[in-house]
Amino acid sequence: MNRFLLIGLQLAVAVIAISAWHFLTTIPMDDGKPLVPPFFFSTPGDVFWRIVKWFYEGTIWRHLWITLSEAALAFVIGSVGGVLVGFWFARQPIIAAIFDPYVKMTNALPRIVLAPIFTLWFGLGIWSKVALGVTLVFFIVFFNVYQGVREVSPTILANARMLGMNERQLMRHVYWPSALSWMFSSLHTSVGFAVVGAVVGEYLGSAAGLGYLILQAEGTFDIAGVFAGMFVLAAFVIVIDALVTMVEKRLLVWRPVAADTRT
Amino acid sequence: MQDSVAEAVRSDAKPPAPAIGLADVTIAFRMGGGVTYTAVEKASLSVADGEFVAIVGPTGCGKSTLLNVAAGLISPSTGTAEIFGSKLTDLNRQAGYLFQADSLFPWKTAIQNVAIGLEVVGIPSAEARARALDWLKRVGLTGFADRYPHTLSGGQRKRVGLAQVLIRDPKILLMDEPFGPLDAQTRQIMGNLLLELWNADRKAVLFVTHDLEEAIALSDRVVIMSAGPAARIIGEWRVPLSRPRDTSEVTLERGFHDLHREIWSVLKEEVLKGYAQSGGG
Numbered sequence: 001m002n003r004f005l006l007i008g009l010q011l012a013v014a015v016i017a018i019s020a021w022h023f024l025t026t027i028p029m030d031d032g033k034p035l036v037p038p039f040f041f042s043t044p045g046d047v048f049w050r051i052v053k054w055f056y057e058g059t060i061w062r063h064l065w066i067t068l069s070e071a072a073l074a075f076v077i078g079s080v081g082g083v084l085v086g087f088w089f090a091r092q093p094i095i096a097a098i099f100d101p102y103v104k105m106t107n108a109l110p111r112i113v114l115a116p117i118f119t120l121w122f123g124l125g126i127w128s129k130v131a132l133g134v135t136l137v138f139f140i141v142f143f144n145v146y147q148g149v150r151e152v153s154p155t156i157l158a159n160a161r162m163l164g165m166n167e168r169q170l171m172r173h174v175y176w177p178s179a180l181s182w183m184f185s186s187l188h189t190s191v192g193f194a195v196v197g198a199v200v201g202e203y204l205g206s207a208a209g210l211g212y213l214i215l216q217a218e219g220t221f222d223i224a225g226v227f228a229g230m231f232v233l234a235a236f237v238i239v240i241d242a243l244v245t246m247v248e249k250r251l252l253v254w255r256p257v258a259a260d261t262r263t
Numbered sequence: 264m265q266d267s268v269a270e271a272v273r274s275d276a277k278p279p280a281p282a283i284g285l286a287d288v289t290i291a292f293r294m295g296g297g298v299t300y301t302a303v304e305k306a307s308l309s310v311a312d313g314e315f316v317a318i319v320g321p322t323g324c325g326k327s328t329l330l331n332v333a334a335g336l337i338s339p340s341t342g343t344a345e346i347f348g349s350k351l352t353d354l355n356r357q358a359g360y361l362f363q364a365d366s367l368f369p370w371k372t373a374i375q376n377v378a379i380g381l382e383v384v385g386i387p388s389a390e391a392r393a394r395a396l397d398w399l400k401r402v403g404l405t406g407f408a409d410r411y412p413h414t415l416s417g418g419q420r421k422r423v424g425l426a427q428v429l430i431r432d433p434k435i436l437l438m439d440e441p442f443g444p445l446d447a448q449t450r451q452i453m454g455n456l457l458l459e460l461w462n463a464d465r466k467a468v469l470f471v472t473h474d475l476e477e478a479i480a481l482s483d484r485v486v487i488m489s490a491g492p493a494a495r496i497i498g499e500w501r502v503p504l505s506r507p508r509d510t511s512e513v514t515l516e517r518g519f520h521d522l523h524r525e526i527w528s529v530l531k532e533e534v535l536k537g538y539a540q541s542g543g544g
Contacts, residue, residue: 153366156367159360162334162358162359163383178370254370256414
């Protein structure tokens with residue numbers, strides 16, 4: 001499809017959706033009231049001006065920064081932990097076998113039930129949110145690295161050994177790049193989960209952050225505030241996702257991509 | 264003249280140990296339920312230094328398994344493997360191995376793939392890179408140094424693989440149907456490239472293939488294996504063709520045809536047996 005046509009159609013979807021929202025919540029019907037009550041659905045105009053106000057007054061930056069640092073910390077700690085444990089388990093099958101049921105059990109647990117515990121342990125500050133994000137990110141990275149180390153092609157491994165690599169060199173030139181490629185293939189998911197962990201944690205009890213902002217607005221029936229918080233959050237995630245895509249393109253340059261035959 | 268004198272002197276002394284000496288090698292794999300599968304039975308084979316030997320056999324006859332014994336990747340159940348007279352207990356450090364499947368590191372560029380063989384033995388990366396560049400030139404890949412394997416064709420990947428193995432200057436070259444996945448023309452070109460590189464310093468080569476024509480065109484000696492299980496070596500023929508050879512022209516020579524017919528009469532039966540055992544396919 002033509003690139004400009006595609007962008008045009010994508011914009012059209014947004015225009016139609018927002019227009020429908022606008023007309024349904026602002027144009028009065030026969031009974032003098034709009035078809036959809038703005039009290040429950042707000043209006044695009046109110047939401048837009050709320051976002052403008054947040055940025056104009058600068059109150060939003062602090063919340064964005066808090067959420068961003070929580071997500072970043074969760075991502076880094078979860079990834080490092082996942083890589084280390086993934087490597088360790090993959091290279092020590094006995095350890096992996098011993099811990100297998102516990103790993104499965106922990107991973108099966110809906111992480112949200114851990115939130116109250118983390119709040120008790122780490123308080124209402126950022127660390128309880130970081131902990132929640134870590135439990136999400138860790139398992140994604142862990143499983144991918146574990147898989148990546150174990151699924152190195154036997155031919156490549158035999159070749160590496162015939163080329164004279166010792167255990168340390170095998171790690172560096174074979175296992176590590178293979179594990180990283182698996183980890184990076186799940187980068188979007190793990191970054192997304194880091195943000196989810198942060199926001200959900202904030203939503204369940206906090207003093208700052210985007211989740212807190214949404215929770216506060218909800219508590220006072222400030223629907224415009226809820227929607228404004230959601231849009232800011234969505235935009236925030238899209239920006240992070242775009243950054244991840246850039247990093248990915250740079251790091252996985254060696255990977256074959258499906259042939260693009262579009263002209 | 265000098266060569267023949269040297270040979271005469273050498274024949275007086277104790278004959279030099281072969282590059283590869285396999286004696287009564289049996290390879291059995293333990294399968295589930297206490298069953299053992301004998302892949303190769305009592306195979307004896309020696310490859311002299313500088314000799315190019317091809318092993319031909321029907322699909323699944325265990326010729327690759329035998330090659331892996333020479334590489335030290337698997338150890339024989341009974342029998343011994345010797346490399347230049349000393350018993351092989353670990354990986355064969357004197358050998359370079361060219362695999363049938365893709366074995367390049369996909370996360371390294373062509374030049375990094377070639378240079379790695381030197382870097383692992385501690386050669387500084389600048390020097391390794393310079394020598395790798397030279398090797399890429401020798402295999403005809405100048406200008407492809409910074410390409411990743413997935414952007415190269417099958418033939419180009421094999422060239423990189425050849426450079427990766429040869430840059431370490433191994434005394435022995437083990438090749439497991441290296442040109443199997445390539446199309447017919449590329450195979451011939453690769454065969455000529457291999458012979459050209461081999462001619463420069465005449466390493467001992469053990470070359471596994473299922474293609475009899477390729478085996479005769481390339482080698483000094485052709486060894487035939489029977490159909491598995493418990494495959495044995497059932498015959499060997501010296502190839503009376505002169506060197507240097509061109510793999511596409513040599514197939515037109517009379518000597519080639521005679522030898523091919525002679526070997527094929529033996530091999531054919533085994534190939535049919537191999538088909539029957541693998542269910543016709």
